[in-house]
Structure formats: structure tokens, C-alpha cells
Amino acid sequence: MVLLRHISVALTAAVAALGSALFIALNFFYKRRIWSPQAEYCTIKEEEEERGRRQVLVLGLDGAGKSSMLQGLSAGEAAAKRGGSRPTRGFNFISLSVPACQLDFLEIGGGEDLRRYWSDYLKRTHVLVYVVDSSDRSRLPLAKAELHRLLRVEPQLPVVVLGNKQDKPDAAGVSELHEALSLGSDTSDRKLFLLAAQLGSDGSTRTSHQGLDTFQDLL
Ligand SMILES: Nc1nc2c(ncn2[C@@H]2O[C@H](COP(=O)(O)OP(=O)(O)OP(=O)(O)O)[C@@H](O)[C@H]2O)c(=O)[nH]1
């Protein structure tokens, strides 16, 4: 009887030990295997970093001047004359080789139906360029709301806000834009720049600071 009890205690202990070992092994296996979109994004971003590529995501409301800026940046392409670009219905992409790295500029259209996809691209991005039409005063509150939605998603991401269309007589200046877009309310320790910009007569976007130098400094 005593012997039987000993055997039964030993068996219970063995089963418990086997169960624990199995649990630990399965846990280890699945932790390594489970796929998550975030992990996938991070892997792609790391791979791109290794190859010296940096992604600059260009966002802003429709008509802000994102495509014009990209067209102006791409060498050899017919310059972006005012009134020359159509609304972007999806993406717009250009890649530039600069001394430090390869800069991939990705614009996503600013139409209302496309804005909901903007934040999906933040994870793979190294710098966000947010273009604002400084003369479109009635939509500055909307531009601000969309910008802050993005800032909340990625608190560390460096951001360059371009106060575009400074050539227009009613354009808001830098300090007015700073106020209207509540840029001072971003309490994170991210790098955030506000630059005045306008499309030059040659079709390139001129900023209050050397544009490409700003990106290179940030990267
Ligand atoms: N006056 C003036 N017009 C500009 C400037 N930049 C762009 N534009 C004009 O603004 C209009 C819209 O420019 P786009 O570059 O197509 O705007 P977008 O931000 O790409 O717009 P979506 O693709 O619809 O999101 C075009 O007619 C441009 O020529 C600028 O600095 N000054």
C-alpha cells in the first residue's frame, strides 16, 4: 500500500515536470515564430538601414504642394510648373542619391479618403515631411489635427513641417504657422523643424533652409 502511494507520488511529479518542460519549449518556439506586422515592418526598416536607404514620408492635405516638391527634387525631370501637377490618387515615389545615403521620398495623396492610410507608413519612415498650404487659412485647423494624429502615433519620429506657398500674398508666416499648428504643444523630445517654402520659378521648392541638408542632418 505504502509502495503504491510512493509510485503514485513519483508518477504525478514526473507528469508535472514533463508538462512544465513542454510548456517552456512551446512558449520558446512560438515566441520566435509568431508573426506580427510591427515585427515585419521593423525587419524591413533595419534591412533598408543596412543598405544605406532612408525613407522620407511626405504627407499633408490635398493641394498642399507635396507632388510639386517631389517633382522639383527629382533631377532631370521637367520642373514642376505651377498648376502642373494632378492630385495624387495613391502614391508618388522618387529616390535620390545624396552623399550620406539613398533618400527614398514617398508621397501619399492628401485626399480625405487617403488620409486614413497615412499612419500605416510611419513605422518604416525615418523622417516625416508634412507640407502645409500656408495660404489655405480655413484648413489650417484640419492640417493641424491631421498632423497631431500622426505625431501621437510616432513620438520619436523626426518631423519637418514645410509652410509652403509663401509666395501667395495671404500666406501665413512661420510664427503664425507655429501657433496655428500648435507645434509648441509637442512635448516629446523629437526633432521638429518648421521651414517656410515656396515653388521657385524653375519648379523647385525653395525652403528657408537648404532642404536636402536638413534631411541629411536629421538622418
Ligand atoms: N503659388 C504656389 N502654388 C504652388 C506651390 N506649390 C505647389 N503649388 C500648386 O499647388 C497645386 C497643388 O500642388 P500638388 O503638388 O499637386 O499638391 P499635393 O500636395 O501633391 O496634392 P495631393 O496630391 O492632392 O495630395 C498645384 O497647382 C501646384 O502647382 C507654391 O509654393 N506656390
Ligand SMILES: [Mg+2]
Ligand atoms: Mg500629390
